Amino acid sequence: MGPMTDPDELLAGLDREQREVARALHGPVCVLAGAGTGKTRAITHRIAYGAATGAFQPNQVLAVTFTARAAGEMRGRLRGLGAAAVQARTFHSAALRQLQYFWPQTVGGPAPRILESKIPLVAEAASACRIKTDRAALRDLASEIEWCKSTQTAPEDYDSAVAKAQRVPPREAAEVSRVYAAYEEHKRDRGFIDFEDVLLLTIGVLDSRPDVADQVRAQYRHFVVDEYQDVNPLQQRLLEQWLGQRDSLCVVGDASQTIYSFTGATPEYLLGFPDRYKDATVIRLVRDYRSTPQVVGVANALLAAIPRDTPAGRRAARARLELVAQRHAGPPVGYTEYPDEAAEAEGVAESIKKLIDRGARPAEIAVLFRINAQSEVYEQALADRGVPYVVRGVERFFDRPEVRQAVLLLRGAARSGGTSDSAAAGGAAGAGEETDDGLAATVRAVLSGSGWSPKAPAGSGRAREQWESLAALAALAEEYAVGHPRAGLADFVRELEERAAVQHAPVVDGVTLASLHSAKGLEWDAVHLVGLTEGLLPITYAETDEQIEEERRLLYVGVTRARETLQLSWALARAPGGRPSRRPSRFLDSLREAKAAMTEAGAGGVVRRGSGRGPQEQGKSKRTGPVRCRVCGKALIEAVDRKLGRCADCPSDLDQALFQRLRDWRLEQAAEQSVPAYVVFTDATLTAIAEIRPADRAGLAKIPGVGTAKLDRYADQVLTILTGSAPAPDEESQDPEGGADGEDIGASA
Incomplete structure (x- = not known):
């Protein structure tokens, strides 16, 4: 739509606090906005309302955020509100645009080339310093260099800076300092700059050339900064250069969602805003329109349990916003304890498949974990069930x-x-x-x-x-x-x-697998938070009070991604048959304590223990033990081995002709149903069938990958292929382990 003649029409769909944000057009404004409270809606309407009333000239407004996706979303909303001339960019893209424009007149010649990745030069720098590294170490070093530059730490100051920040370096501080210095030297020699240099050089130009600074400040007179809790010292310094002595600044953020301190981000600029600007207008948004009361109850309980006996805890408690759910009640939050990681993955995948079978879109479901290495087992479990998925954050x-x-x-x-x-x-x-x-x-x-x-x-x-x-x-x-x-x-x-x-990517229609960090700013109808054990959340290397509280904030971000369905789970052992030595995350304690009160208020869930299956599989019999190799008797860890029922390197007595007949039958079934062949049975399951050659339905039911639904659908046909004749009636037709369709039933050898 175009510009409105009546600016007040822009405010019609806002709640009281959002309307207050939109009307706060002059002087410094600080918006403390909880998760799901419509902060983007509030600030885009503020910009559009300011333009419609004449308080702002649209082309003199710069809205800054932290991701290309968020900037793209903001531009789209502003276009819809009749404020298409407003610039909405990330810090880096705004700085790069200015740097490229002013470089010829301030430095001369073309602007330097931007290094797409630090890794290759970090590798050269480490080699020059005679320091051995692998790929993981190179990533750690690159991240540490990024932290140094974002916090404006020089190589020679690195040792004292990490000690002051209570930061644990990925290697000896002296080694990091040497690699950092060598990296900067290699970069200069090759005529490259990195993303942090873009900010540093833009700051340098604005600082050293008052004429250039005047041009930029004449162009941009009003600033809006979203996700202000994630600002690092370098970005704050650039913002101050853009502002000069003016105060037409609106910042928006939630200190309880600060999860990027490892990059130098700090909530202190957000929390200290009223101290820096004594006449600041401070507005709180706490009406949660995203999540059900059940999900909001978990989020509030998580932050309410912040210990206040440490400086970090007291600061976190001071920043806390108590969310008020605006949606109708939804399903209870689920808590499930599994015997091992494989069982957890299978239970989660089965739960997701049931959601999809009931009509949920895969793109509206997510599995969130603490570290990317947790992804693989969930990829396999979803693939086994024919569920499409996309792994977020691996490649743009x-x-x-x-x-x-x-x-x-x-x-x-x-x-x-x-x-x-x-x-x-x-x-x-x-x-x-x-x-x-x-x-x-x-x-x-x-x-x-x-x-x-x-x-x-x-x-x-x-x-x-x-x-x-x-x-x-x-x-x-x-x-x-x-x-x-x-x-x-x-x-x-x-x-x-x-x-x-x-980098405004389209949405892929698959279940999202993502780390908690990469899930920031996103939301789904159904969210599974997995691997909630000590050592993963909080992560092992989180030792200080501040680091522990950041891990709590990370879980809070994960919880608040869910609109309707939220499932939390953890496993007591890594591998089937392993010693159950893991402990549930300490953060779950507060949720368990709050559970009874939330249940009475219609906003809680029930803890489920020891199922070894998905949250909806209660009432079925428990696992009888780990899956063991039928040849050597060892407990099987890898998913494909459990499907086969034996170690991959143990002898096979596969009947190749029978296996081929089964494959041909599977292709016919897949064609009739218009589904990929693996949805009928995976290769591993067919291999196990051809090796074991069960004589009846009960025997077929014991093979991993043959659950109740598939048994009912395919048993007669498979047994006909195996025996060469129609199968005899078998009273024991049900899976004795109560396995669901396609799941690993976990029968002992």
């Missing part, structure tokens, strides 16, 4: 080779005009798609040349990841066509180029 969407290639093909088709709408529709129809002569059909036709097809490939490897990327582009084309009915391929390519410039 528009940097993926298949996406770059697809965009190149789309650009070429748009420029040449060689793929007309009608031809594209015919191509799509040839692949079994609709003949709608539209943009979406054109895009699908072009993507088919990159490997896209209407059906996803089987498995969970690279081929599946590539297909998911192309499918996301196809889905984005459909979405874009709905919003832009007259758009052609060239328009869509421009949309992709704009998104790529700010």
Whole structure:
């Protein structure tokens, strides 16, 4: 919509506190906004209201946030509110734009090239210092260098700086200092700058050239900073240069969501804002519109349990916002204890599959964990059940080779005009798609040349990841066509180029697997928080009071990502049959204590223990023990070994002819159901069937991967293939372990 004649119409859909934010147009403003309280809505309406009333000139407003996705979302909202001329950028993109513009007149020549990754130069620097490193060590060193530069710590000051910050260096402080110094030298020699240099150089230009600073300050007179709790000293210094002596600044944040201190971020600038600006307007947003009362109750209980007997605890308690749920009641929060990690992954995957079977979209479900290494077991468990997923944070969407290639093909088709709408529709129809002569059909036709097809490939490897990327582009084309009915391929390519410039990736329709850090700023209908044990959350190396409180904040961020369904789980052992030596996270204690009160108020859940299955699998029999190799008797750890029922390197008595007959049957079933073959049975399950050759339904039910649903659906056909004749009736038709469809039932050898 365009600019409104009546500015007050902009405020009609806001609550009392949000309206107060929108009307606070002059002087310094500090908005303390809890999770799910509509902070982006409040500040974008503030900007639009200021423009509509004449308080702001839209092109003189700079809105700054921390991720390209958040900046893109803010720009979209501002366009919808009639304030498209407002600049919404990340700190780095805003600084880079200014640096590139002023570099020729302040330094001369083209601006330096930006280093896309520190890792290669860190590796060279470590080698020059004769320090041996592996890939993990290089990542740690690169992160430490980033912290140094964000906190403006020079190589020679590193030792004292980490001691003052109570920071645990990844290596000996002297070694880090040497690598840091060598990295800076190698970078200068090659004419590169890194992302922190972009801020440093912009600050330097503004500081040393008053004429340039005057130009920037004449352009931007009003500033809004979102997620202000994540500002580091370098970004704060740049913000102060932009402001000069003015105070037309609105900051928004929640100190309880400060989770990036390892990069130098600190909530002190947010908490100290009223002290720096004595006339500041401070507004609190606490009405939670995102989550159900059950989820909000857990979030509040988590922060209410902050110990106040330490400086870190007292500061955290002072920053706490008590959320007030605005949604109707939802399902109870689930707490599940599992015997081992494999059982936890299988239980979570089975719970997710049931949500999807009941109509939930995979893209509205997430599994969140503390470290990325926890992802693999959940990837396998979801793949075993044919559930699509996407791992967040491993590689930026528009940097993926298949996406770059697809965009190149789309650009070429748009420029040449060689793929007309009608031809594209015919191509799509040839692949079994609709003949709608539209943009979406054109895009699908072009993507088919990159490997896209209407059906996803089987498995969970690279081929599946590539297909998911192309499918996301196809889905984005459909979405874009709905919003832009007259758009052609060239328009869509421009949309992709704009998104790529700010890394605004489309949503992939799969279950999200993500670390708690990478989940910040996102939300889902259903969230599974997994691995909640001491040593993982809080993480082992969190030792100081402040570090422990940051781990609590990390869990708080995870909890508040859920709109409706929240499941928390933990495992007592790493491997099946392992010693149950792990303890549930200390943060769960406060939630257990608050559980009874929340239940009485209609906002709690019930702790479930020892199931070894998903939160909805109560009432079925427990595991009888670890899965053991039927050849050597060892407990099986790897998922594929448990499916086979033996160690991968133990002798196999596989009947190859029988195995092939089973594969042929599986292909027929998959074709009839229009599903990937592995959804019927995985290769590992078919191998186990062909090796064990069960004689009846009870024997078939004992094979991992054959649960009740699959037993009911396929038992007669499989047994016919195994025996060469129709099976005899078998009264023991139910899985004796009570396994759900496709799960590892955990029967002992």
